[in-house]
Amino acid sequence: MIISPHPIVLYDPDTWSAQSDCDCACPSAPPVPHPPLDRPLRLRSHPLLRHIPLNTEYSVAFVPSFSRVAVLNRAARTMLALPVELNNDQRDDQRDGMITLCYRLGLLTENDGALPLPPRPDTLSAWLHVTNACNLRCTYCYVAKSDEAMTEEIGLAAIDAVFRSALANDYRAVWLKYAGGEASLNLALVDRMQRHALGLGTRLGIAVHGKVLSNGTVLTTRRLQHIRDLGLGLMVSLDGMEAIHDQQRPTIAGRGSFRLALASLERALALGLCPDVSITVTGASVAGLPELLRWILPRDLPFSINFVRPLERGVSRQELQLDERRIIDGMRAAFAVIAENLPHRSLLGALLDRAHFGAAHERTCAAGQNYLVIDHQGRIATCQMELAHPVADLSTPDPLALIRADRSGVQNLPVDQKEGCRTCEWRYWCAGGCAVATYRATGRYDVRSPNCGIYTALYGDVLRLEGLRLLQQSTGRIRREE
Numbered sequence: 020m021i022i023s024p025h026p027i028v029l030y031d032p033d034t035w036s037a038q039s040d041c042d043c044a045c046p047s048a049p050p051v052p053h054p055p056l057d058r059p060l061r062l063r064s065h066p067l068l069r070h071i072p073l074n075t076e077y078s079v080a081f082v083p084s085f086s087r088v089a090v091l092n093r094a095a096r097t098m099l100a101l102p103v104e105l106n107n108d109q110r111d112d113q114r115d116g117m118i119t120l121c122y123r124l125g126l127l128t129e130n131d132g133a134l135p136l137p138p139r140p141d142t143l144s145a146w147l148h149v150t151n152a153c154n155l156r157c158t159y160c161y162v163a164k165s166d167e168a169m170t171e172e173i174g175l176a177a178i179d180a181v182f183r184s185a186l187a188n189d190y191r192a193v194w195l196k197y198a199g200g201e202a203s204l205n206l207a208l209v210d211r212m213q214r215h216a217l218g219l220g221t222r223l224g225i226a227v228h229g230k231v232l233s234n235g236t237v238l239t240t241r242r243l244q245h246i247r248d249l250g251l252g253l254m255v256s257l258d259g260m261e262a263i264h265d266q267q268r269p270t271i272a273g274r275g276s277f278r279l280a281l282a283s284l285e286r287a288l289a290l291g292l293c294p295d296v297s298i299t300v301t302g303a304s305v306a307g308l309p310e311l312l313r314w315i316l317p318r319d320l321p322f323s324i325n326f327v328r329p330l331e332r333g334v335s336r337q338e339l340q341l342d343e344r345r346i347i348d349g350m351r352a353a354f355a356v357i358a359e360n361l362p363h364r365s366l367l368g369a370l371l372d373r374a375h376f377g378a379a380h381e382r383t384c385a386a387g388q389n390y391l392v393i394d395h396q397g398r399i400a401t402c403q404m405e406l407a408h409p410v411a412d413l414s415t416p417d418p419l420a421l422i423r424a425d426r427s428g429v430q431n432l433p434v435d436q437k438e439g440c441r442t443c444e445w446r447y448w449c450a451g452g453c454a455v456a457t458y459r460a461t462g463r464y465d466v467r468s469p470n471c472g473i474y475t476a477l478y479g480d481v482l483r484l485e486g487l488r489l490l491q492q493s494t495g496r497i498r499r500e501e
Contacts, residue, residue, distance in 0.1 A: 021493075022076055026095035026117050029489040030087055030124060031365055054122050060105040062122060066132040067444060070096065071483050079486035084379055084447035085134050086125030088367065088482060090489045099126060137379035137447050140389045142228075143190040143419070145181045146403050148394040149174065149208055150200040155234050155276055157256075157268045159299060159327045161404045168205050169395040174212045176413045177393045182219045184391065184419035192226040197251075198403070200395075202231050203242050213249050230254055232297075234268065235280030243287050253294040255284055259307035260314065267304060288318065296322040302342045305349030309356045316360035323369045324353075326470060328404060329459045347476050354480050361488045370481050372452070374474060379447035383454065387431040391418055401429045404455045429454055430464040439467035449474055 021027065054060050065086065070078040078096065081088045091099070095117070103118050121127045150168040153160075169177070178195075185193050195216060197209045213229050220227035230252035238246075238255075246253055257280055258267045265275030287294050296315055300308065308324070315322050326346075350371075357366070367377035373384060382388060386402040393399050398409035399418045408428050411421040435441045437451040451457075452468020460469050468474070 021092075023092060024094055025113075026098050027090075027092040028095050028117065028120055028124070029090040029493050031489060031492075033365065052123055052125075054105055054119055060122075060129060061102065062105065062118065062127040062129050063102045064099045065126060065128045067134075068099070068126060071479055071486065073483065073486045073490065077486070077490060079482050080126055081376075081482060082125050082132075083444040083478075088376060088485050088489075089124055089126065090486050090493075095121075103127070134447065137381050140380075140385065141190065142192040142194050142389065143181065143185045143188065144194040144196065144385050144390050145177075146196045146198055146390070146392040147174075147177055147212065148199060148392070148403070148406065149197055149202050149212070150205040151395050152204055153200040153234070154204075154236060154270055155201070155268055156271055157234075159267065159301065159330065161328070161330055162200065162406065164200065167395055168200075169208060169397075171208055171211055173395070173397045173413065174208045175215050176397060178212050178216045178219065180393070180399070180413050180415070180418050181391060182216075182223060182225065184417050185225055186223065187417040188389075188419055190225070190389070192228065193220070195227070195229040196232055197229065198232040201234055201237060203233050203237055203246075206231075206242055206245055209251075210245065210249060213251060228252075230295075232256075233283075234276065235283040236270075236276050237279075238283035238286065240286055240290070243283070243290050243292060247290055247292050253287060253292055254297050255280060255287075255294045256297045256299065257281075257284070257311065257315075258299050258301075259304050260310050263304045263307040263311075267299070267301065284318075284320070288320075294320065296320050298322060298324045299327055300324055300346070300349075301327045302345055305346055305353075308349055308353040312353055312356045313360070316357065316362060319362065321364065321369070324350075324371065326372045326456075326473075328453060328456045343470075343472050346473050350473075350477055351480060354477075354484055357484055358487055361484070361491050363488075363492060365485060365488070367481070367485055370484070371474060371477055372470070374445075374449045374478070374481075376448050376478075376481060376485070380450055381433040381435070381447065382431050383434075383450040383452055384431065386429055386454065387422060387425075389419070391422065401425060401431075402455060405429055429458070432464055437465055437467050439471065443467075445475065445478060448478075 065082045067082045070080050072078045076092055077090050080091045099121060105115055105118055151165045152168060153164050181193055202209060216227050231246055232254045235255035258264045261277045264277040268276050270276055284294055365377060368375040391399055392403045394406050397413040399411040400406050400409045401422050405428055410425040410428060411418040415421055431454045434446045434450045440446050440451040452470055454464050457466060457468050458464050
């Protein structure tokens with residue numbers, strides 16, 4: 020542990036991009052303010068600034084819903100506790116550099132500390148349901164399976180529709196998620212669609228990113244090489260070690276799928292792919308989360324932890340709360356494993372359902388705003404959990420315009436419009452929980468998630484883990500200012 024009489028601030032400049040689930044709100048990089056140079060600047064610590072002690076010397080510092088997450092030593096905390104001034108006529112490069120850094124991180128301010136609205140997302144995301152076929156029957160899946168698959172004609176038209184909406188709404192990047200069913204069962208079509216998207220992106224000046232979402236059971240070496248050569252990312256679902264995973268994700272024949280998924284992950288790593296692991300937590304599986312993380316963390320695999328969603332409206336509030344005490348205790352046990360095996364990448368957007376502590380966002384996910392869900396028949400819905408309720412089709416000139424205008428389906432409201440959220444200090448990091456899950460439990464979109472008690476109980480734990488990671492990585496890529 021470094022003990023210094025001089026201020027030390029540790030932070031990670033890339034935490035805003037720490038990914039959450041694959042259909043996340045895709046938050047933009049938050050603007051980094053630069054202090055004005057035309058006048059003296061009188062600053063004070065942000066009125067909402069909070070600290071979580073890590074040890075006797077260091078603490079995590081943050082302004083909920085606003086700042087970057089940083090680690091400060093005692094000298095830095097002392098500096099922030101007093102009003103400071105930046106004056107161009109009286110320069111002290113070391114002192115002024117530290118003050119400027121804390122201002123840019125959002126820890127110092129010259130105003131009343133009112134939280135600004137988060138920036139508009141800059142990427143249009145699309146969930147492309149390339150097949151309805153799947154060899155698993157996961158207990159929480161919301162897709163009614165069949166042998167149908169998207170045709171090449173529909174697939175290419177779907178890509179065209181995504182780019183029409185990107186152009187019409189001034190998006191300079193698109194994020195394509197190839198899903199199903201089991202997307203790798205229609206990998207030839209994924210190839211055609213991705214190549215078509217890359218060609219359109221080059222011609223139109225729109226960046227293209229893509230990922231295949233898979234259950235991992237049929238990812239042969241050849242298929243993995245194909246995904247890698249297309250430049251696509253890969254997300255594989257893994258809910259626990261053998262017994263837990265097999266219980267939640269059995270095959271059609273009722274057999275386990277764990278060993279198949281694990282073998283695919285090992286093959287992917289051997290080929291130079293680094294798959295994301297998507298973990299769905301249920302009341303039955305949370306006790307096995309620590310064991311799963313003991314397998315994931317040494318392999319340096321990115322992962323995201325998400326809570327199960329109810330399959331239909333009418334699930335009771337008690338059921339949706341996932342046995343609050345059990346989930347909190349299980350998550351904390353998992354966090355203890357992470358503290359023993361801290362990764363080099365930030366987990367601020369990965370540990371707690373749709374909360375993202377690295378980038379402010381008004382909505383929990385992108386549904387209804389910058390998100391298109393296109394099924395295998397070319398019908399376009401607001402959310403993949405609402406595939407049976409399309410609001411547009413591939414003939415629509417701008418499908419996103421109809422998605423945004425629709426008032427009959429999912430209403431993914433800004434967090435400031437949700438009862439119980441609008442005065443919460445965490446609102447722009449949390450955004451109030453999944454709209455579909457909340458509606459199915461309460462019959463309302465304008466209220467906070469029934470899982471709010473779980474979220475708020477664990478926020479401090481997530482931020483403490485980030486602080487411990489910053490301390491561990493302070494001699495690596497994390498920038499150190501002294």
